[in-house]
Structures are given as C-alpha cells and as structure tokens.
Amino acid sequence: xxxxxxxxxxxxxxxxxxxxxxxxxxxxxxxxxxxxxxxxxxxxxxxxxxxxxxxxxxxxxxxxxxxxxxxxxxxxxxxxxxxxxxxxxxxxxxxxxxxxxxxxxxxxxxxxxxxxxxxxxxxxxxxxxxxxxxxxxxxxxxxxxxxx
Numbered sequence: 001x002x003x004x005x006x007x008x009x010x011x012x013x014x015x016x017x018x019x020x021x022x023x024x025x026x027x028x029x030x031x032x033x034x035x036x037x038x039x040x041x042x043x044x045x046x047x048x049x050x051x052x053x054x055x056x057x058x059x060x061x062x063x064x065x066x067x068x069x070x071x072x073x074x075x076x077x078x079x080x081x082x083x084x085x086x087x088x089x090x091x092x093x094x095x096x097x098x099x100x101x102x103x104x105x106x107x108x109x110x111x112x113x114x115x116x117x118x119x120x121x122x123x124x125x126x127x128x129x130x131x132x133x134x135x136x137x138x139x140x141x142x143x144x145x146x147x148x
Contacts, residue, residue: 038070039121039140040094040113044103047079051108054126059110061130066137072115076100078107112140121145 043059045052063073076091077083084104091100095118099111112122121140124133139145 035070037072037115038143039072039137040096040115041071041073041110041137041140042096042099042113043073043075043110044107045075045077045079046107047077049078049107051126055108055110055124055128058126058128058130058133059124062133062137065134066141069141071137071141078105112136114140114143119145 043052043056045056059073074090076087078087088097088100091097096113098118099113099120103111108126110124111120112124113119114121121144122136124136128136
C-alpha cells in the first residue's frame with residue numbers, strides 16, 4: 001500500500017514537472033520576436049538541373065551560418081508544371097512575379113533580393129565558392145550591391 005502511494009506521488013511529480021517544462025518552453029517561444037526578413041535569397045531550382053546539384057551543397061555549407069539573421073532562404077521550383085505553378089503563386093505572394101517571369105525556365109542560381117525595394121543585391125551560381133557565397137550573403141544583409 002505504501003509502495004502504491006509512493007509510486008502515484010512520483011508519477012504525479014514527474015507529470016507536473018513535464019507540464020511545467022513544456023509550458024516554459026512554449027513561453028520562451030512566445031517571447032521570440034518574429035520579423036520580416038531584410039533579404040530574400042531565392043534559389044531558381046529544378047530536380048533535373050545539374051547546376052543546381054553543384055550549387056546547392058555549397059549553399060547548404062553556408063546558410064546555417066546566417067541563422068537568426070534577417071535573410072529568408074527559399075526557392076522557386078521549376079521541376080514540372082505543378083511546381084512551376086506553385087512557385088509562380090509564391091513569387092506573386094512575395095512581390096517577385098517580375099523576377100519569376102523574367103527568369104522563367106532558367107535554373108541553377110540564387111538571387112539575393114532586398115525585400116523592401118525588390119532590387120537584386122547579388123547573384124550566386126555554381127562558380128561561387130562557399131567563401132564567396134558567405135561574402136555575398138553578408139553584403140546583401142549590409143545592403144551592398146554585388147560588384148559587376
């Protein structure tokens with residue numbers, strides 16, 4: 001009987017502790033400020049694109065270094081009719097329909113776009129090294145246009 005009471009008490013304490021920890025984690029998430037990004041980093045991508053297969057690993061090496069900074073990494077997927085349609089709608093939502101239409105069918109590069117002015121701050125291709133990509137992201141966040 002005493003063992004049963006101890007067991008029930010232990011389960012209750014563990015249950016309450018778990019709930020309190022979960023509530024604390026949720027409270028921390030509520031306190032986290034969410035802001036619109038300053039820079040949109042848009043990859044023009046397709047599954048069949050060989051340049052994309054070369055570029056993407058280099059992008060992935062660098063992107064996580066910019067976690068918490070005001071840059072949104074996203075893509076327009078031009079793989080097939082469905083993904084093209086979805087990407088066109090997404091481009092319109094972001095106010096980037098002109099870039100989508102101008103570059104329709106072209107893949108294997110990333111545009112760095114100022115979210116407010118919609119100016120292209122940089123262009124990244126498979127020729128860029130991870131170091132050059134990192135510099136391009138930093139320059140875009142600083143509002144600097146890429147050279148050339």
